[in-house]
Structures are given as C-alpha cells and as structure tokens.
Amino acid sequence: MAFAEKLKISIEDYLQGELLSDIKHEYVGGEVYAMVGVKRAHDTIAMNLIAHVHAHLRGSPCRVHSGEMKVRVQTETDDNFFYPDLHVTCSADDTHEHFNTQPKLIVEILSDATERYDRSEKFHHYRKLTSLEEYVLIAQDTQRVECYRRDEQWDLLLFQQGQAVFFASIDCVVEIGDIYEGLCLGNDGDD
Numbered sequence: 001m002a003f004a005e006k007l008k009i010s011i012e013d014y015l016q017g018e019l020l021s022d023i024k025h026e027y028v029g030g031e032v033y034a035m036v037g038v039k040r041a042h043d044t045i046a047m048n049l050i051a052h053v054h055a056h057l058r059g060s061p062c063r064v065h066s067g068e069m070k071v072r073v074q075t076e077t078d079d080n081f082f083y084p085d086l087h088v089t090c091s092a093d094d095t096h097e098h099f100n101t102q103p104k105l106i107v108e109i110l111s112d113a114t115e116r117y118d119r120s121e122k123f124h125h126y127r128k129l130t131s132l133e134e135y136v137l138i139a140q141d142t143q144r145v146e147c148y149r150r151d152e153q154w155d156l157l158l159f160q161q162g163q164a165v166f167f168a169s170i171d172c173v174v175e176i177g178d179i180y181e182g183l184c185l186g187n188d189g190d191d
Contacts (some may be wrong), residue, residue, distance in 0.1 A: 027081040062090035070099035102131035104169040133169035
C-alpha cells in the first residue's frame, strides 16, 4: 500500500501564490495552511485596537499592520510566514513589500478554531523573533487580554474588564473597554 506524500513548496512559490489567491495561507516549514474566516467580534476588536495603536504611533518610526500583512519567522533551520491579527514594527530595515521580519508586538485574537494553535505552536515560532518584546492574546467572548512580555523569560500579565491594557513594547495604554467597543458581551470579565 502506498502512502500519500506531503509535498512541500518553495518560499517563492508560496509568496507568488499568495498574490493570486482569494484566501490567505500561512506557510510552516514548507507546508501551506488555509486561514479560517473571522467573526464580527474578531473584526471589531482588531479594528478598534488598530485605530488606537495607529493614533498612538503617529509621528514615530513605528507602524501598525493589520492581519493582511505577513510576518516572516526565519531561523537557520526553519522558515515560516504567519498573518498575525495585528503587529507593530519599528525597524527601518523592515521594508519588504509583502512581509515584516522584526515586529516588536504581535497580537492574536483568539477563536475556537485557532486558540490552541495560537497559544502553543504559533507562540513557539514567534518566540524565535529576537525583535519580539510582547505577544498578546485577546479573547472574543469576554473582556480578557493576556500579555506575554519578554524579560529573562516570557512573563504573563492579565488584563480584564475595567482595566487599562499597557503595551510596554510601544509605550501605549488602551482601556480594555475601548478594545471591545461596540460589542455586547455577556458576563464581561467573569470566567
């Protein structure tokens, strides 16, 4: 009996394919994975946060990017491309047309379909970025923001309803209510 062989594609073929595709794909070790669609809450949270971060960064060398811009995580043995929901880069060297390589801040908005992956494998890859100072996970169903900050190790800070979220990597404070503006969440902050 013959087994199906996994075919890996080149980075060049992946990047070219993304320019032509109607859907986004992440590239992990030569394999390509289709991205799932988002719900209204996900989109609302992303847009609210992008608006606040964009206004905060105005006049600085830093730029906020939406889930349409890829982040490349490249090591000696690994080469991957991801679409974080939001990321900030401040490096003058981050000028590639289709992806960034030196984000300071990466934000993922959790969903039932992606939460496990965002917390484990994706975070495992993101931690390889020497530029990354914060990795943030935002819940959709309750006002909860988990901020992992790199110091000697990755430390977790939890922000909930009624608190202000501090993104140390970009020196930005956002009220958690502003992140969730426009959403009606039952039992906000209660787990």
